[in-house]
Amino acid sequence: MTTKRTNHGYAVPAPGLTLIELLVVIGIIAVLAAILLPVFVQARRKGYQAVCQANLRQIVLAVQMYAEDWDERLPRCSSFAPYTLVWVHPSYPPLFGPPYASLPDLLAPYVRSESVWYCPAEKPSDQVYYRPGMISFEENKGTYTWHHQTADGNPAGRSKIVSGMPLDRIPRPSEAALVWDARHWGVPNERGVSPPHFGGVNAAYADGHVKWVSLQGVKHGGSGINNFFACFAWQGFY
Numbered sequence: 001m002t003t004k005r006t007n008h009g010y011a012v013p014a015p016g017l018t019l020i021e022l023l024v025v026i027g028i029i030a031v032l033a034a035i036l037l038p039v040f041v042q043a044r045r046k047g048y049q050a051v052c053q054a055n056l057r058q059i060v061l062a063v064q065m066y067a068e069d070w071d072e073r074l075p076r077c078s079s080f081a082p083y084t085l086v087w088v089h090p091s092y093p094p095l096f097g098p099p100y101a102s103l104p105d106l107l108a109p110y111v112r113s114e115s116v117w118y119c120p121a122e123k124p125s126d127q128v129y130y131r132p133g134m135i136s137f138e139e140n141k142g143t144y145t146w147h148h149q150t151a152d153g154n155p156a157g158r159s160k161i162v163s164g165m166p167l168d169r170i171p172r173p174s175e176a177a178l179v180w181d182a183r184h185w186g187v188p189n190e191r192g193v194s195p196p197h198f199g200g201v202n203a204a205y206a207d208g209h210v211k212w213v214s215l216q217g218v219k220h221g222g223s224g225i226n227n228f229f230a231c232f233a234w235q236g237f238y
Contacts, residue, residue: 181203
């Protein structure tokens with residue numbers, strides 16, 4: 001307890017906070033924290049999304065630079081780094097391997113930092129989705145996936161291999177997504193994962209632009225389960 005001296009020279013106790021006043025202050029602080037904490041969390045998530053989009057801009061620029069050096073063709077690589085993962089239908093042809101080329105390996109001469117391959121909203125040690133034997137982002141060499149192959153729900157011949165495709169064969173470059181967040185399943189889904197950015201993913205397109213895409217309600221054609229963005233990335237192109 002503090003004291004103060006009066007005009008008569010006597011020391012008397014200085015007024016302090018009462019218990020009720022202290023509880024009021026604590027209550028105000030708790031209310032302010034409850035209001036501001038979600039704002040801070042939202043701002044952090046927005047920051048992660050912005051960094052992710054900046055990463056994808058660098059990656060799609062590297063894709064364009066690669067194409068300039070390789071007869072105007074897209075990189076020939078699998079969707080994920082260690083091997084090709086063609087989920088859409090078992091009858092689709094495998095890729096060129098093993099061993100399989102990965103996008104980070106092919107674009108290494110055009111990308112200055114390995115950090116470009118990792119969205120800050122994801123942990124490198126996490127699996128792309130949760131099931132036995134599934135690769136981690138670290139094993140994938142990043143948190144993004146390459147659009148190796150189109151699909152529209154019909155395995156009878158309308159699927160197109162995007163890897164190695166000439167740029168002038170892309171019908172609508174501004175609508176043709178090439179690279180996006182690896183966790184690209186609809187919400188909710190049976191895979192045990194959620195897209196990293198407000199129920200959606202960031203995607204980089206063949207014309208060089210990057211945007212956020214909502215995955216709310218996205219479903220794989222006819223199967224009734226939420227599935228990956230690749231199934232619809234070039235829907236209707238062929």
